[in-house]
Amino acid sequence: MIHRASRVIAVCAALTFGAGAASAADIVDTAVKAGQFNTLAAALKAAGLVDTLKGPGPFTVFAPTDEAFKKLPAGTVENLLKPENKAQLVGILTYHVVPGKVMSSALAGKTTEAKTVQGQPVKVDATQGGVMVNNAKVVKADIATDNGVIHVIDTVILPK
Secondary structure (H helix, E strand, C coil), X not given: CHHHHHHHHXXXXXXXXXXXXXXXXXXXXXXXXXXXXXXXXXXXXXXXXXXXXXXXXXXXXXXXXXXXXXXXXXCHHHHHCCHHHHHHHHHHHHCCEEECCCCHHHCCCCEEEEECCXXXXXXXXXXXXXXXXXXXXXXXXXXXXXXXXXXXXXXXXXXX
């Protein structure tokens, strides 16, 4: 069950973009096309993770919107995008990804932890009529892509 929940979390973290009846793009292309993940796209590029998230997967991505990144203290994003902070940026971004494809229906009514690609688990709580990943609310779930799923979140989640 924990492994299955981990997959759901990974999908959520995968940048939730516009949903279509059939997926026709990978996680990165889907996010870029959505237009609300410009900061995430820039961070993925700076971290060297674009090719990974364009790979076969499957991945579950909890994708913070541009508005979610704006909640961080002033200067945080700009500082993380500096080449000397690449390792920290990679850690934060991979904390938003869970291996496998986890749809929200697999989590309904449950509280669990899912191990992220970064290595630390995230807490997933789907018992209160929605889904929370740590302190972030999933505002749009189950955006299917060719290599996984994206769940859009309203807050950047940070590893300990």
